[in-house]
Amino acid sequence: MRNTSKMRKADIWSKDIVVQDCGGLLAENSDWEGDAGLLYMVNHVFDTNKALLNRTRPELRVDDIAFLVTAGTGRRAIAYARDGARAIIVEVGLIRALWTRAASIAHLPGVLANAFPIAEDIDQSWMAESCDSVPGMSDWDCSGDRAEYCVDLFLHMLEYVVVHEIAHHVRGHLKLVNAETGLHLIDETEARTSKTPEVSAAEGFLVQDLEFDADAYGLELSLAAMDEKHPFAMQWDQASATEWQFQLIFAQLMVAQVIDDARKADGAYSADGHPAPLHRAINYGNLVSRSLQDLVGGPLQAYVDMHAVAWSEAGYVAKGLSYPKGRWHDDHGKEMATGDYQLLEERYFASSRRIDGLSRG
Numbered sequence: 194m195r196n197t198s199k200m201r202k203a204d205i206w207s208k209d210i211v212v213q214d215c216g217g218l219l220a221e222n223s224d225w226e227g228d229a230g231l232l233y234m235v236n237h238v239f240d241t242n243k244a245l246l247n248r249t250r251p252e253l254r255v256d257d258i259a260f261l262v263t264a265g266t267g268r269r270a271i272a273y274a275r276d277g278a279r280a281i282i283v284e285v286g287l288i289r290a291l292w293t294r295a296a297s298i299a300h301l302p303g304v305l306a307n308a309f310p311i312a313e314d315i316d317q318s319w320m321a322e323s324c325d326s327v328p329g330m331s332d333w334d335c336s337g338d339r340a341e342y343c344v345d346l347f348l349h350m351l352e353y354v355v356v357h358e359i360a361h362h363v364r365g366h367l368k369l370v371n372a373e374t375g376l377h378l379i380d381e382t383e384a385r386t387s388k389t390p391e392v393s394a395a396e397g398f399l400v401q402d403l404e405f406d407a408d409a410y411g412l413e414l415s416l417a418a419m420d421e422k423h424p425f426a427m428q429w430d431q432a433s434a435t436e437w438q439f440q441l442i443f444a445q446l447m448v449a450q451v452i453d454d455a456r457k458a459d460g461a462y463s464a465d466g467h468p469a470p471l472h473r474a475i476n477y478g479n480l481v482s483r484s485l486q487d488l489v490g491g492p493l494q495a496y497v498d499m500h501a502v503a504w505s506e507a508g509y510v511a512k513g514l515s516y517p518k519g520r521w522h523d524d525h526g527k528e529m530a531t532g533d534y535q536l537l538e539e540r541y542f543a544s545s546r547r548i549d550g551l552s553r554g
């Protein structure tokens with residue numbers, strides 16, 4: 194029996210109803226070759242993190258999670274389980290959108306202008322909010338260093354998505370959402386739209402708690418994977434820590450902007466209790482900054498300053514791509530009101546405490 198893992202994966206998942214709803218497995222699609230480069234990169238990000246987490250956190254058993262890229266052109270990423278088999282489903286539409294975002298960053302003169310300056314009159318005729326085909330890097334009219342850095346940011350965006358979905362699995366979130374049917378999924382679109390989650394009133398906080406918790410624990414997984422690769426105690430100084438801090442925060446902000454279809458100007462929580470993408474981003478960036486300062490050390494102000502740089506650069510991206518003023522930029526990048534941090538942080542950890550309580554039963 195030719196029982197390769199690839200065949201098993203296809204056997205188990207290719208006819209699955211949720212996989213089909215997300216467009217079916219991309220690799221079984223006749224014209225998938227146009228996305229071959231993106232497919233390679235996202236699989237590389239998943240495989241790398243899986244291998245590192247297998248070594249450092251074997252008890253999480255992340256090696257049994259199947260990673261499925263589907264042909265759907267939406268922007269869905271889903272943590273999914275069926276009959277005890279675990280999977281992460283990502284529609285290629287999301288990966289294309291993130292790649293397009295990386296290409297946009299490369300071509301916006303006001304962004305990364307100090308580190309990688311480009312001409313104000315760079316050709317932007319190809320730029321689009323979202324594209325059906327992937328703009329090839331050969332068409333990128335900017336320096337190799339700048340292009341390389343933007344590809345690196347793209348990999349960071351993918352990593353944020355991947356570890357977030359892994360976190361939904363290893364934190365047991367699926368069992369909390371829909372324990373009785375045996376079909377569990379958390380659909381990121383549920384967490385960013387105004388749809389009412391199918392949870393009881395008593396559990397009305399659940400969906401937003403799960404998202405905060407997956408962001409926080411996903412970061413913990415990223416830190417664990419990095420520590421396995423480059424131990425914090427041995428190889429890091431403040432400069433390398435704040436450089437990675439920038440990449441993590443900026444990449445998460447790009448994903449949050451990309452999945453924020455509503456493009457609202459305000460930063461408020463929605464009426465039914467879902468966390469606005471902005472609040473997830475505030476919490477995540479805050480946690481990145483504090484975690485890296487804890488792990489690597491150096492004056493807090495250096496991390497506070499880099500946090501501000503990441504938000505400001507992300508603000509210029511939002512402005513350059515014509516997001517309305519308010520939620521993602523204020524015409525001068527974006528400065529966060531730091532007075533809210535303590536309140537938001539309390540909310541963040543309260544979410545994880547509630548999840549812990551539910552998981553313990």
Ligand SMILES: [Zn+2]
Nearest residue numbers: 357381404407
């Ligand atoms: Zn999620």
